[in-house]
Amino acid sequence: MTGIEVPSAVIEVARSARSVAVLTGAGVSAESGVPTFRDAQTGLWSNFDPADLASPEGWARDSDLVWGWYQWRAQLVRRSEPNAGHLALTEWQQRVHLDIATQNVDDLHERAGSTVIAHVHGSLFDPRCSECGLHSQPEPDPFDERSDRVPPPSCPDCGGEMRPGAVWFGEPLPETEWTAAVEAVESADLVLVVGTSGVVFPFAGLPAMARSTGATVVEINPVETEISDMADFRWRTTAATGLPALVDSLR
């Protein structure tokens, strides 16, 4: 037992749910040591303008800076471990039908043993050629902590520049992943929204979609967010505290 009190209403809906969809954002990985995007002190973007880094325009302007930034993030994730929140979802997934759709470009859900049906914003570990689209995993660059610029490697097929496998601002979401996320929400009777500020659409629209299809929406987040109003229950706790306590309480 974790000794954390789980709101009884949350236990009740979780117990009766036959199909669960869990929508995650950067907060689920925060306790693994991966900074969230919008944390004022430690956010990955506190020193940079995200538009310079995560946009087609930024890439056109300075691909070495953008590739270097993604390499830095990939290295940070490689050195991090899944936390108790990721692990609790894995355990829960072994007991009920539970779909995980994430905005995160890390692989911590998978490394915890979960199956993820959708990485709607792509992956740090799936770069592709910016010209011919070939997916190829180059050897990780020996990362130089003193430099934030790393020239992107060349495509082994056409010689074009490899680009990060993340979705950038202004780009469409990968269709298969988005469809999978929508279907998970539409078929769920419980939608648990964990660790997202709910400001980036279309993902931020999923809780409203869940409400309109009759699912119960539970938010796990230490603070109020843009989508808190969409939740039937708002549980102010962290992912690595709340999720294990919830899963334990369902035994």
Ligand code: OAD
């Ligand atoms: P944000 O950084 O916007 O929000 C992180 C959320 O996690 C905040 O609401 C925090 O309160 C919450 N949080 C922090 N620590 C937590 C913890 N230990 N447990 C639970 N919650 C915690 O991250 P996202 O909402 O994921 O997209 O950002 C969405 C998208 O914005 C990203 O996928 C990225 C960015 O633009 C792209 O790169 C396309």
